[in-house]
Amino acid sequence: MMGLYKNLFIKVPRSKLRGIIGTRFARTFSQQAARYKPILAPRLGNTKTRFSSLLYFTRPTSLIKQSDIKIKHKYKELNIQIQEILDFQQYKKILEKVQEKIPDRINFRIFPTSFSPEGYEGGGFFRADDWRWDTLEEHLKSSGALGVLVRLPLFWQVEPLIYYACKNAGSFLFLNDASNMPVGRVAIKNASFNTIVTTSDDALEFSKHIQEHNCNDFLNWIVVHPINDIDINRMKISYANTSYIAHEVHLFPGIPLFVQCSHLARGKSHHFHVASEFSLDTLEGSISLTGNESDAVPLYKVSINVSATREKKKCPCGREVFILLAT
Amino acid sequence: MLSLEKRNELVAFVTEHTKSNFYRGLYGLQDSSDTFSVSSEGEWRNLPTFTKDDLIPIQMSEMSFLPLKEIDHVRASSGTSGKPPLFSPRTEVRGVDYRLKYHDFKNPILSFGVPLMPHWHEELQRNQGSRATTVTFDPQNPEICAHLASVIGVDAISFFVHHMKIAGEALKKYNHTSEIRFIELAGGICSRGLYEYIRETFRNAVIVPFYGSSETEDVPIGVPCHPMDGSDPLSVYHPKDTHYLELIHPETGEWVEPVPGAEGDLLITSYPGWPCAVPLIRFRIGDRVSILDSKCSHTDFAFTVLGRTDLDILKIQGGVIRADEIARVLRLFSDLVTDDFELHSYEKKSGHLIDTNIEIHVDPKRIPFDFNQFARSLESSIRVGPEKSYADGVSVGTYRSISCKKIGPNDGTKKRKRIVLHTI
Numbered sequence: 001m002m003g004l005y006k007n008l009f010i011k012v013p014r015s016k017l018r019g020i021i022g023t024r025f026a027r028t029f030s031q032q033a034a035r036y037k038p039i040l041a042p043r044l045g046n047t048k049t050r051f052s053s054l055l056y057f058t059r060p061t062s063l064i065k066q067s068d069i070k071i072k073h074k075y076k077e078l079n080i081q082i083q084e085i086l087d088f089q090q091y092k093k094i095l096e097k098v099q100e101k102i103p104d105r106i107n108f109r110i111f112p113t114s115f116s117p118e119g120y121e122g123g124g125f126f127r128a129d130d131w132r133w134d135t136l137e138e139h140l141k142s143s144g145a146l147g148v149l150v151r152l153p154l155f156w157q158v159e160p161l162i163y164y165a166c167k168n169a170g171s172f173l174f175l176n177d178a179s180n181m182p183v184g185r186v187a188i189k190n191a192s193f194n195t196i197v198t199t200s201d202d203a204l205e206f207s208k209h210i211q212e213h214n215c216n217d218f219l220n221w222i223v224v225h226p227i228n229d230i231d232i233n234r235m236k237i238s239y240a241n242t243s244y245i246a247h248e249v250h251l252f253p254g255i256p257l258f259v260q261c262s263h264l265a266r267g268k269s270h271h272f273h274v275a276s277e278f279s280l281d282t283l284e285g286s287i288s289l290t291g292n293e294s295d296a297v298p299l300y301k302v303s304i305n306v307s308a309t310r311e312k313k314k315c316p317c318g319r320e321v322f323i324l325l326a327t
Numbered sequence: 328m329l330s331l332e333k334r335n336e337l338v339a340f341v342t343e344h345t346k347s348n349f350y351r352g353l354y355g356l357q358d359s360s361d362t363f364s365v366s367s368e369g370e371w372r373n374l375p376t377f378t379k380d381d382l383i384p385i386q387m388s389e390m391s392f393l394p395l396k397e398i399d400h401v402r403a404s405s406g407t408s409g410k411p412p413l414f415s416p417r418t419e420v421r422g423v424d425y426r427l428k429y430h431d432f433k434n435p436i437l438s439f440g441v442p443l444m445p446h447w448h449e450e451l452q453r454n455q456g457s458r459a460t461t462v463t464f465d466p467q468n469p470e471i472c473a474h475l476a477s478v479i480g481v482d483a484i485s486f487f488v489h490h491m492k493i494a495g496e497a498l499k500k501y502n503h504t505s506e507i508r509f510i511e512l513a514g515g516i517c518s519r520g521l522y523e524y525i526r527e528t529f530r531n532a533v534i535v536p537f538y539g540s541s542e543t544e545d546v547p548i549g550v551p552c553h554p555m556d557g558s559d560p561l562s563v564y565h566p567k568d569t570h571y572l573e574l575i576h577p578e579t580g581e582w583v584e585p586v587p588g589a590e591g592d593l594l595i596t597s598y599p600g601w602p603c604a605v606p607l608i609r610f611r612i613g614d615r616v617s618i619l620d621s622k623c624s625h626t627d628f629a630f631t632v633l634g635r636t637d638l639d640i641l642k643i644q645g646g647v648i649r650a651d652e653i654a655r656v657l658r659l660f661s662d663l664v665t666d667d668f669e670l671h672s673y674e675k676k677s678g679h680l681i682d683t684n685i686e687i688h689v690d691p692k693r694i695p696f697d698f699n700q701f702a703r704s705l706e707s708s709i710r711v712g713p714e715k716s717y718a719d720g721v722s723v724g725t726y727r728s729i730s731c732k733k734i735g736p737n738d739g740t741k742k743r744k745r746i747v748l749h750t751i
Contacts, residue, residue, distance in 0.1 A: 105479050106460060108479070112475060117468045124478050129460050154440075154467070155471045159440070159446060160449055163400065166400075167399075172396075172399060172416070173401070174403065175440045186414075190386055190387065191388075
């Protein structure tokens with residue numbers, strides 16, 4: 001019960017608790033709540049607590065506490081004031097400001113902070129160099145991927161990550177310039193490529209190209225959507241010859257935020273899980289993100305312009321499920 | 328290079344009945360359970376050669392000696408010849424230890440997918456006990472990549488020679504040029520003008536050429552004799568231990584002895600050891616090479632790559648115009664022009680006669696520039712045969728006069744063709 005309480009972060013008035021579980025346990029829970037109040041207060045704000053209004057989705061209290069401390073310590077080292085970063089644009093500006101100060105940058109992999117060159121403002125997101133794109137690996141294994149056609153832009157910095165996923169899944173990759181669709185099509189026809197990893201825009205165009213050229217091989221699609229351009233209708237599109245399709249929403253290029261397990265992908269679902277590197281708080285309809293302390297500049301309660309509702313029923317894989325709304 | 332004994336083992340290996348059928352078909356063993364062997368250099372030289380065109384119709388799964396699940400990644404031929412792409416599998420990165428003479432690879436590297444994939448660079452870094460981090464270079468978005476490279480602390484570069492200008496300008500913007508200590512250049516000839524730009528921009532870098540091809544799994548094809556220093560018109564290479572290189576006459580296919588001064592089309596036999604997806608035996612890569620009189624300490628012969636046989640050599644009546652010859656002549660006029668150029672050949676067929684107009688696009692250093700006068704100078708200097716200049720042909724009416732004009736801009740994302748054919 002104590003563990004359950006710790007996991008749920010429920011601040012329930014003692015009177016109500018007494019009614020639920022008895023006086024003795026209620027007193028204990030209230031003592032715990034008082035102990036955790038200094039930590040919980042920044043998260044809870046001034047909102048009156050209700051049973052269903054606040055859930056911390058991913059990690060036990062003790063781990064969250066440790067992670068928060070480490071994140072705050074990093075911010076202190078980098079001279080970042082937490083209250084400077086309230087929304088995603090402010091966070092990106094901070095990334096730009098502090099990137100030269102990050103110690104041991106060589107131990108990280110750097111990703112651009114924009115999905116397109118037009119939106120690039122000069123910052124880089126640093127993630128530990130031993131981080132791996134596990135969700136991609138899961139999809140490659142589940143779908144029976146053999147040749148993987150990589151049509152994501154090179155500047156996204158994802159080639160090594162895709163390679164490691166392929167290696168563990170028994171697949172091989174080919175970097176196909178997205179503007180060169182004929183080569184990609186011939187690769188499918190002649191070189192055993194049955195899986196495509198690409199952007200949502202390109203998936204549509206390449207799918208049309210394949211259909212126009214009567215390419216009938218069954219294909220697996222792993223489609224990456226940028227956080228600033230979530231289009232649920234595009235997720236419902238049927239791509240050419242689809243055998244398996246998985247969608248991901250990335251916070252930055254190469255940084256998954258909303259992911260699908262193989263259950264959701266096989267079901268051609270438009271439901272998502274939150275990537276394990278992030279935790280999500282919902283507060284009065286808005287979403288804030290906290291990242292992983294292993295990132296060089298982790299997100300800490302950064303609000304993002306995404307609407308998501310949590311489904312009541314969990315996924316067969318055991319994780320919470322969300323429905324995203326368009327940005 | 329591979330000894331005859333090793334080559335014989337290789338031939339026996341590739342013709343074993345359980346392996347890919349390609350060589351069995353090539354050597355006429357299709358319906359036989361026999362393997363093949365060679366016991367003399369004469370027998371070796373009688374083995375059939377093959378080209379990329381022979382491989383294109385074959386599915387990669389049929390060509391590969393390995394199950395596809397064991398392949399690391401795939402390369403595709405560039406398609407500059409206009410033919411369908413050939414997909415060539417790769418296994419492990421090997422045979423690049425020579426680079427450690429020039430750089431320690433302890434810091435991140437800015438790399439394109441050529442000559443080595445970013446994940447291969449990371450593997451090499453790990454082998455050196457360093458953290459494995461690369462920044463992938465995107466020629467469509469050089470500035471973003473240059474910025475990421477400057478922030479993460481890249482000190483090495485590895486990509487196509489024709490990317491260097493756009494990468495250089497992008498890195499200059501982020502004041503990250505003096506930090507670069509190693510530059511690896513692949514994918515063609517580095518003109519004198521481009522070399523001077525690289526030297527000027529990256530003053531602290533050692534510049535090492537890389538000779539590879541998408542069809543050859545065991546790259547590089549030759550180990551560079553020394554870093555580029557501007558003294559050689561073309562980079563100098565030596566054969567690797569895991570290769571056997573030969574020359575054949577481009578027209579007759581006859582074997583050419585690799586003595587200094589010899590020229591011919593290059594044949595590659597390569598086997599880096601197991602695992603190997605596609606061992607090559609007497610593969611005609613399509614490059615024209617020249618054997619040099621080497622003064623270095625390397626034991627095998629030295630060679631230089633003159634260009635692509637089908638792209639960099641233009642046959643004309645009674646002679647040939649070679650791209651490397653045009654480059655040589657342009658360097659004679661280095662006060663007037665750079666050695667960047669494009670030669671456009673306009674052919675008009677009339678019955679069995681071919682009427683050819685040659686137009687050479689050059690990059691003048693001065694304005695105004697007398698293109699007509701310069702064209703006359705070029706005619707006198709361009710050799711089309713051992714004892715014959717282009718002007719000799721003009722004087723007897725065999726050739727039309729050359730014309731010159733200003734070369735068009737190159738955005739740096741694609742390799743510039745040196746000889747362009749137009750059929751009217």
